[in-house]
């Protein structure tokens with residue numbers, strides 16, 4: 001599906017289904033409101049599905065979008081660029097944190113090469129080849145991507161969401177891998193929320209004070225060079241974003257068009273989610289904030305989207321790790337509506 005057709009397919013949450021879920025929550029054998037954020041989540045998911053109770057988020061699939069970054073040349077990450085491709089191999093071998101968490105939570109992992117610069121293992125199970133170009137251009141010098149390249153990455157994300165839903169997924173989860181990708185994530189969050197670079201730039205994989213100060217300057221320089229217009233999300237992604245950020249935006253839009261929930265991971269994912277919301281404000285109805293990444297930009301972006309994170313564990317990894325950890329919480333929130341007895345049925349007295 002094209003970007004335009006996908007955006008056109010995204011509809012607001014279904015109010016009658018939300019009302020039905022709220023009314024059911026009130027009749028279940030527990031004090032009203034006692035499940036806190038899980039009650040709100042169950043109502044939102046009913047609104048997304050257009051039915052109460054909404055389907056259980058099972059099976060679930062996490063797509064790890066991998067890409068490289070020209071801005072890596074500006075020394076914004078201590079890690080060599082080839083770690084992106086090496087981690088792709090690690091994901092495919094099942095040896096990364098996201099794989100361990102996915103086995104724990106019962107989610108399938110697919111890995112998408114949307115823009116890795118160095119060779120990745122080909123042909124293995126679980127790898128989706130969608131390489132638009134071998135890494136972006138340096139955003140401090142020129143636009144990361146042409147609009148056509150950017151659209152191709154967004155539409156790859158849309159297509160992969162569609163394929164996973166077609167294969168039966170009832171819940172999608174975002175993952176990312178790309179050395180230096182917290183830099184374009186910060187630039188995207190600054191552009192979409194109008195926040196100063198210093199308020200959205202974090203320490204990524206763990207950088208010292210000198211590299212951090214330099215990184216804030218790099219984000220500021222990219223924004224000053226391109227002056228991205230938040231009303232033109234494709235232009236924002238193309239000028240200061242990245243291939244995995246663009247693909248994640250498309251993945252979120254694809255989930256929303258299919259009315260399937262998408263659990264958002266950390267700062268990379270939420271920067272893509274901001275782009276998705278700029279394309280289609282109603283896409284927010286499909287988003288579940290898995291966790292609050294320790295990266296400051298994640299908190300700024302979640303507030304802009306009006307989403308509260310389910311978990312807050314001080315994590316700052318990416319890969320989809322925080323989204324996968326939140327999956328059992330999402331499943332539990334929905335299971336309540338399916339399985340908890342009403343006061344009437346259980347013969348429990350009301351207050």
Ligand SMILES: Cc1cc2ncn([C@H]3O[C@H](COP(=O)(O)O)[C@@H](O)[C@H]3O)c2cc1C
Nearest residue numbers: 077176177178179180181182204205317318
């Ligand atoms: C071994 C390793 C595994 C990772 N898994 C996720 N990331 C995370 O760190 C990178 C972003 O941080 P920065 O912008 O500071 O480079 C991304 O690849 C992200 O997914 C990793 C990073 C490393 C080094």
Ligand SMILES: O=C(O)c1cccnc1
Nearest residue numbers: 204266267293316317318
């Ligand atoms: O929040 C994230 O996704 C994140 C944070 C640090 C490094 N990589 C990813």
